[in-house]
Amino acid sequence: MEVRRWRNFLQCNSEFDLTIKLGILNFGLGFLNLHQQLGFNNTGIDNTLTDNGEGTMQRSIIRNGFILLLISMLAGFLIPAMEIPRLGLSAHTIGLLSGALLIAIGSAWPQFRLTHRQQGVMFWTWLYSSYVNWLAVLIGALLGTGKMTPVASGGMEGSPATEGLISILLITVALTSVIAAVMSLYGLRGKQTD
Numbered sequence: 001m002e003v004r005r006w007r008n009f010l011q012c013n014s015e016f017d018l019t020i021k022l023g024i025l026n027f028g029l030g031f032l033n034l035h036q037q038l039g040f041n042n043t044g045i046d047n048t049l050t051d052n053g054e055g056t057m058q059r060s061i062i063r064n065g066f067i068l069l070l071i072s073m074l075a076g077f078l079i080p081a082m083e084i085p086r087l088g089l090s091a092h093t094i095g096l097l098s099g100a101l102l103i104a105i106g107s108a109w110p111q112f113r114l115t116h117r118q119q120g121v122m123f124w125t126w127l128y129s130s131y132v133n134w135l136a137v138l139i140g141a142l143l144g145t146g147k148m149t150p151v152a153s154g155g156m157e158g159s160p161a162t163e164g165l166i167s168i169l170l171i172t173v174a175l176t177s178v179i180a181a182v183m184s185l186y187g188l189r190g191k192q193t194d
Helices: 002-010 017-037 056-076 085-107 114-142 160-187
Strands: none
Touching: 017 085, 056 114, 085 114, 114 160
16 A cells, blocks of 8 residues: 555656655755754754853754744645645644744743753753654655544545554654643743843
């Protein structure tokens, strides 16, 4: 079933169809290249504090918000070529809202009263939940995998392997989102300090 779906995806009925499908492949390769050129291929993050008390995590989470906004906007152009266009629109919307959320969290970063370790947990859980939520729904839209998103996918389902992958990703997104929200609320406890 999965091989047939890929074979159907790769078949081109028109020049426009070929252009769209090459665009999808080019988008993925281009994103990986952009990611490396911007220096995000390193695994660590400098979370040391500067003199004014604001860590570089604040700048990094804002930057990631704008990156997620950009790739979500670019992926929006691919919606007509997706296996489930409605789910593709959902991925587009999720990416835009998640990018805006990361920017808002980064803007409020100095208000969180957390240790460096707690800031790291909050930072990575927000990043993971934002990117993986967008990516899981986008993959579902591209592959026709919609068991975990029955409303947006119109009940369409993919192979058990792809459904399992998307299920695992979305369940981990739910868990990390709860952890990120709890850490954020915990960081805003007590009275405001200047």
